[in-house]
């Protein structure tokens with residue numbers, strides 16, 4: 588029998604890992620470490636709520652819309668509350684922007700950090716027991732500590748992120764994050780209530796294994812995108828699409844592939860949100876050796892103009908993202 592050869596750190600609890608890696612963090616402060624712990628704690632609480640949602644009667648819609656006109660699900664609201672409370676209790680954060688909040692949430696004027704969060708990603712999959720997630724980005728605030736949080740604090744380009752990651756609530760739940768020094772994945776052990784390092788220094792495989800797009804919108808895409816999809820089919824690349832960005836991204840990160848959500852007739856700017864969906868995953872994919880673009884420019888270099896702004900996204904293997912960009916430029 589042969590065993591997979593792990594690097595020595597695999598199996599480390601999250602807390603120990605954070606302590607060991609603190610020297611690698613661009614801002615080697617205890618606050619950022621504590622902030623990551625706060626996010627992990629909220630993730631555990633959300634994981635618990637999700638795993639019992641069918642029994643607790645918290646599946647389904649709230650009967651309210653969020654600022655983007657989407658019907659909020661109970662779990663969207665529960666997850667939003669859990670993360671905001673954990674970040675408030677932690678005290679490291681000055682302000683938060685969230686998919687489920689119209690405006691900036693002002694937390695602690697002495698906090699050094701800003702968090703952008705999609706508390707529950709993949710709402711359409713909640714009721715049907717399919718993987719869902721949470722996406723987060725962490726920035727240093729630009730304004731003075733002790734003062735008010737400003738628009739400039741929350742509208743920073745993705746290239747200013749000091750850390751980013753996601754929680755995946757799946758067949759097993761995971762926390763995957765980067766602080767700009769590699770991508771690390773931790774698997775949750777629910778009986779102990781701990782995350783343990785299971786995926787060390789993740790690099791996206793070069794193999795073009797999957798393409799992931801909502802092909803139901805095929806006739807609403809631009810010609811270039813249809814051509815790219817046709818090309819994937821001709822090359823025999825397998826299609827996989829869950830409809831939860833976190834889960835689709837995670838699969839392709841581990842197996843190789845591209846995820847894309849182009850502009851469509853109903854979403855002329857694409858559907859995904861730059862500040863709390865695209866930027867975090869773009870940071871992760873670049874750290875893992877991949878690429879993320881809106882078709883014209885690097886996602887991380889886009890200067891956001893508003894908190895809830897949407898953006899087309901092509902993300903995954905460099906070779907695949909480059910291919911779709913060249914078609915966009917050729918066919919346009």
Ligand code: AHG
Nearest residue numbers: 705707708709710711801830831832
């Ligand atoms: P959210 O549930 O946070 O609003 O995000 C939904 C997003 C994303 O998770 C997913 O990739 C995409 O919507 C799916 O959209 P379609 O159903 O249009 O494919």
Ligand code: MN
Nearest residue numbers: 657663686710
């Ligand atoms: Mn939503």
Ligand code: MN
Nearest residue numbers: 705708709864
């Ligand atoms: Mn989302």
Ligand code: MN
Nearest residue numbers: 686705707708
């Ligand atoms: Mn969401």
